[in-house]
Every structure is written in C-alpha cells, then in structure tokens.
Amino acid sequence: MESMDRTPIRLTQYGRGGGCACKIPPGELEEVLSGLPQLSQNLVVGAEHGDDAAVVALDASTGVVATTDFFTPVVDDPYTWGRIAAANALSDVYAMGGRPVLAVNLLCWPRETLPMEWAAEVLRGGADVARAAGCPVGGGHSVDDAEPKYGMAVTGVVDLDRLMRNDAGRAGLPLSLTKPLGIGVLNTRHKATGEVFPQAIAAMTELNDRAGAAAVEAGARCATDVTGFGLLGHLYKLVRASGVSAVLHADAVGYLEGARDAVEDGFVSGGTRRNLSWVEPHVDFGSLGEDDRLLLADVQTSGGLLVAGEVPGAPVIGELVPAGPAAITVR
Template structure:
C-alpha cells in the first residue's frame, strides 16, 4: 500500500463523514430556508433530510443530484480517493437511482503534498467511478489548508421507483447492509492503533458500492431507503422515524459490526463526532437501562460510506437478506422494525 511520508490523516482536524456538522447545527442552519415545494418538479429537497435532491423531468424520468466530500481518514491516497467516491455515489443508490456521471471536488494543501500523492487520490476516485460505470466528467479544485476530496454525482430514476427515507410503514422490518464501526476504526488509525488487517477490513467495507439500492427500488415491498453515514445508525434511523411519522426500534444485538469495533470502542477509540451526534439527538432516543457508554458510542459512530438502511415489508425481509448476501453484502442483517409512535428506541 502506498503510504506517503506525510500522513494524510494527520493533515486534517477530522476525517471522513466524521467531518460533518452535527445534526443540530445543520438543522439550525437550514431552519430559515424557503420551503422547497414551491417548485412542483422538486420531488425531494431539504424537507426530510434525505440523501439527495430529485427533480422530475417527465413521467418516466427524474434527475437525482448530490454532493459529498471530506478530509482523509486513511493515509493511503488512492484508498482515500476510492472511499470518498464510493461515499458520494451512495446517495444516488440510496434514492433507488443509478448514477450517470460525476464531477470531482478537490481542495489540497499544495505546499505540503507532492503532486504524485494528489494524482493518486484522483485516480482512486476515478477507479470507483469506473466500477460504477460512470465518468468523472469534470470538476473544480482549490488550494486549501487541509486535504479535501469528493464528488458531485448525477443519477436518474423512474419517479415511481424513487425511494425516500420518509416512506417507511408501521410493521416494516429494517435491514442494514454493512457493518458499523468505521468511525471507531478511523479514530484508531489516527492514533496508530489499528493493524493492517483492520485497515484493510475498513477499506473493503467503505469501498463496497451500494449499487444494490437500485435493485431494492424495483421491489414494491421495499418502502424506504437511506444510507447510514455521519450521523450514525441512531441519527439516520431517527431521520426515517421523523419523516415517516413513526417509531424506529433497533435491536442492538442484531447490529452487524466490523471485527474489532467493540474492542476498540471499549478501549476509548471514539470520534468527537460521536459525542456531537448524541448531544444533538439523544433526547429523542430511548436506550436500554445500563447501556454502557462504549455501546452508545457504537450507535452514534459516524459511518463513512456506510451501508443502506432499508425499510421493507416483514414478509420480504429474509428473502432480501439472502439476496444481499448473494450480491456481496455478507453482513446484511435485519436490525429492527418500524412501530407506531415517535423517536427511536434501542432494545
């Protein structure tokens, strides 16, 4: 693995989706924005904290637009580019769409990083776009004090097959397609406490495209989809609950985890974003009595390029878990359900 002399993870104050603004801060910033629905063609805007914006062209075609970028959470430049690109494209899949092209977003401290390192970041992103079958058709770059890379991505969907985060139904089962613990692994990398096997495991998870989202959207039994990123399983589950006017219940024993996630969380390798997440939405969460702090850190752990959280009719849940395993998502599991009520509960 090509690790530069200057560690990328040491050039930034945060890394991956742990860089995201806290949910409460973001809500405050967007509070006075005009109501999006004055534009009838705007099927999805900012009203439900969904994964991407959607604009309807005609009865069969809607355009999906998203952007995502962040600072490094690994030291290998090509891996950083691959992770950032996978994460950005995920928003298209989470809406049930298929990507068609991307634009690169690049900010680099050109006085600190060699040109070869920056090229490797760009090549990593391009390679993931090639896996997704799309070009990097352009972009924009600036000289910045911290390294930043990501994509703006455009996709297409049939409006009838669009999957929002706000359409879960009472009785639905909840499926998570990837393991949790990316933020915890990132914290360990930053402190030099994760071995190469752990780094490889994290990179494999965060560079696995969520392309199955487009297939999920073909099934009428799948009611809602979102991807689990910077706000953790609790934060994104809560967005589903709020948007759907229901209560989300998460079974903590059923949550799939990266191999060393529990061990590292108990050892204190957690991110500042995890703490900010809990401060932002903890009042709406019911935890089981005696839930230890390290387990709460797992539930609020920011996921970079995390899995899809899927609300599906209960009779179709096990079939979809099997299909997900066959499609290359071996940790996919039923992790909870949707009930009447409000907020999110962990059992």
C-alpha cells in the first residue's frame, strides 16, 4: 500500500515500540503488581513471581493454564506479524509444560488509517500458526485504536506433576536455552531501515512446542520463555523466585547472524537499555563489554525457552548455584 505521495506505508511505523519491546519496563511493572491479592485457593501459579502464565487446579492431577500476549507490529508484513504474535502467545503455555487447547484473538486496529485487508492478513497468520499448534481459534475481540496491536489469549492444560514454573530451580541444575538471541536488535534494524531478516522471522515463528515437550520429558520442572525482559531479565526473575544464583557462560550463548553487527551499528531499542539498567545491580559482569551486555539484555519477541535442566539439542549456557552476592555471574 502507498500513501498519496507514493511513499510506501510500513506497518512498523505505526507502533512506538515493536513486539515485546513495547512492554512496560520490568521495574515499573513490578511496582504496579506488588501487593495484589491471590483470589483463589485453587490458584497454583499466580502473579507473585511473574511466571509466564497462571495455572489453576482443575482437580488433583490437571491444571488449566491461562495467558494472554499482544503487541505492536514487529515486522512490516501483516501476515508474518500475525504468525509471530500467535507463536509468542502460545509460547507461554509451552513454557509451563502445558498444551494449548483454545485461543481467542485480540486485535486493535486503526481502521481509518490502515486497510482492513491487512487486519485480515494478521488474523490469517495467527490462525495458521494456531492450526500448526493444534489449537483452535474461537473468535476474539477487536477495537478501533490509533495504534495496531495483535495477539491472543490462550487456554491450555497441564499435568500438575509435570508443571514447569520459574520458582522451582535448585542449585546444581544446568541452564539450557532453546533459541539464539539477537531478535530484538534485528527487529530494531528492520524498523529503522526496512531491511528484512529471514533468520529473525524463522526464529520468531518457530513454535516452542517441541522444546517444551522435550524439557518436560527430560524431567525439567523449572523454565521460562525469554521475551521482553531479555535473557538476563528472565534469568534474574527465575533465580530470585527460586532462591538461588546463576553462573552464565557468555561464550556459550548463541546469536542470530547479523545480531552483533546490529548492536555495533547502534540498533538497540530503548526496551533493551531499560532491561540492562534493571538487572545491572544484580549481575557481576566481570570484564564483559557493553555490546555483549546489551545482547544478553536484548528484548526478544517469541524467543526460546530458558530451562533449568538439559534439553536435547539445546546448548547449555550456564548453571544454577547456591545463592551468593550476585544473582547472576557472567563468565
């Protein structure tokens, strides 16, 4: 689509942030959520540790997993954005060790600014990913909004004996990461330049279903997905909730092609810088340089799973250790 002056309209220019970079900063969010009461004795996982989804016990063995996730455009192609947003929302269920059973759409659309045909493409992308996950989409809700946003509310089920949560880590467990980092800086470059990065799209649209199932089968009971707060932010939340510390081996962390170039060229979002500022007081970086620190804090959209345990095929990037002076030590 083009505007009256023949300038191509780019979807990412209609969002102040992009993808999970539009999240409220973690420190501010924790202040908002602090002190909220738990309303049900059957609530197995709530908001107390910032886990990926809520879980309520249906009976002695089965839990219902509930989550929602939506965000502004992270790429210019509407169909691809829909696929990414759906994969990201479904990931919360996989991070809990669960299986999604129903999704509903959440759509905000500037109907007088952007064509409704694009909205249809966003929904089609979400439906295709949900179909690949074996999860039906049962409608949803839409509003006329100045800024486009899309995502899903997802309901899943989980075997309570195989539930993964972020407060179940213990010293001695290795840490596995199932996707490489660098999605955020590549998305920031895409928004600024229009350059398309197929490697970032492939990572964001890859479902975490197999990784979640593999982690559960390997006996993992502690995991989280790496999204808006970056690897360091999500790892910090995990070790804090579990009452342990972590050693992170920086040279074991994988990155998407072009990620380091993007950081060196200055394509770093405000969300990534806020992530780093939030975790810095709790991390011993040693001699690690600024670019590497930013990459470890890089905002991820539909990132991989961070698992306390070994996951077949995923690199081990560190280990949990007894609580010490620093929540995270980078070596």
